[in-house]
Amino acid sequence: MGETPDATRQAIYEEGYENLLGQWTTSAVLPEETDDPKSNSVNLTYVIPVTIGTRTASHLENYISEAQTLRRLTANVLWAYERDQWKTRCDVNGFLKTLPYWTQNSLKAGNKQSNVNKVAEAFNSWDSNDRTAENSALPTFGSNDFLCIRNTYVDVWDDANGVTLNIGGLQGDAPDPGRDELFDLVCHGGEYQQRALDAVSDGVVEAGRSEIHKRNGEWFFHLTISYDRPQYNDNTLDRWIGIDLGTVNLYTAAVVERTESSPKRNGVDVVSKPQYGPGTGLMETRRQQLQEHTRLQKQYGRETAHEELGKQLSEQSQHLEHEYANDIIRYALEHAPCGIVFENLKGVKGLGWSHLWAYFRFKETISYKAEKHGIPIVTLDKSQTQYTSLDCSACGQRTGDGDHYGRITRDQFHCDECGYGPMNADKNAAINIAIRHLGELFSL
Secondary structure, eight states, rough: OOOOOOHHHHHHHHHHHHGGOOOOOOOOOOOOSSSOOOEEEEEEEEEEEEEHHHHHHHHHHHHHHHHHHHHHHHHHHHHHOOOTTTTTHHHHHHHHHTHHHHHHOOOOOOHHHHHHHHHHHHHHHHHHHTTTTTTTTOOOOSSSEEEEEEGGGEEEESSSSSSEEEOOGGGGGGGOTOOEEEEEEEEOHHHHHHHEEEEHHHHSSSSSEEEEEETTTTTEEEEEEEEEEEEOOOGGGOOEEEEEOSSSEEEEEEEEEEETTOOSSSSSOOOOOOEEEEEEHHHHHHHHHHHHHHHHHHHHHHHHHHHHHHHHHHHHHHHHHHHHHHHHHHHHHOSSSSSEEEEEOTTTSSSGGTSSOOOHHHHHHHHHHHHHTTTOOEEEOOOSSSTTSSSSSTTTOOOSSSSOOBBBSSSEETTTOOOOOEEEEEHHHHHHHHHHHHHHOOOO
């Protein structure tokens, strides 16, 4: 649509289309370019309810039926080919176009190809998961009520209240008598979906291959948009966010930057206030629910008690995971370009994560969201993260006695060697995690 990748990113970040990159982005700034920036295309899909009339619904159902038949035919043909040919699809496409049904099918040529590609992608995904006919059910196609539509056949109305889909017509000729070629669908949904439609309508992002679905008598338009994300060379980034995970604060994040004018002459500087994810609310909820669990267990048995309360706690924990993951990504965007570095907590017990949150699931959530922005994620190994809570982040010394070097209390750190502090102990640990990684990269 005539937009350069830089202009596209500029518009996404600065002209109100932030929510395309996640509902959690509210005030991001455009990341500065590094010496070796890369650009990758990212696809996001938005499920948008649509309203259509009875006549249009009937015609769409006919086209969906034809798409189902074509997908079943494609699957049967693909099984006759070797797996290494699924990725190229050249011979497969050529063979399909020689079959009578290809020309008899009323879908436009580009829409036929989109449905064929959908099947081939499913086959490749099935194969990449190391499944075989001996140990896994074969992929099946044709039962789901949907139609793939080529991106060039999707037009968003200027006022972004709906879309027009160009579906039928034999190789560009007029459609069959009584059958529509263009379908106008009125879109609904919330602000999240509306912004996606606005961005396509304004040419900020491009529409990718989309789909029209019918589920339980209702219609949905699956709009796919494509944009270019920035991606940076991990080994050249001077700025990293260290993440310390704990109980009082489920996470503490601190931004550390390599700089020649280091205030403490340790080669780095803490460039902003740390960010915290308090865990007290979740811990209090857990305490109350454990009391309720004991009561239910006495009254109804252990299995019933676990079923009643386990789901509630899991749902609350997952909600907080996403909320805190969004906060961390927003924090990273405010300090971009930067990366995020975690400590390795494998085998560590006693944190709030042990029973309340799934530590690895939380990291996966952050990684998924970070990928949309090109933010690299690094996890240090066990040897790199020893004593991050006990070493001074200013001078690197471990002072004091026993297991509580530098710890005034569980929550406060003070260095007897250089006098740094008192400060939040989790903040000290988060800074150390970032410093450890910067030290590996630049031999600090």
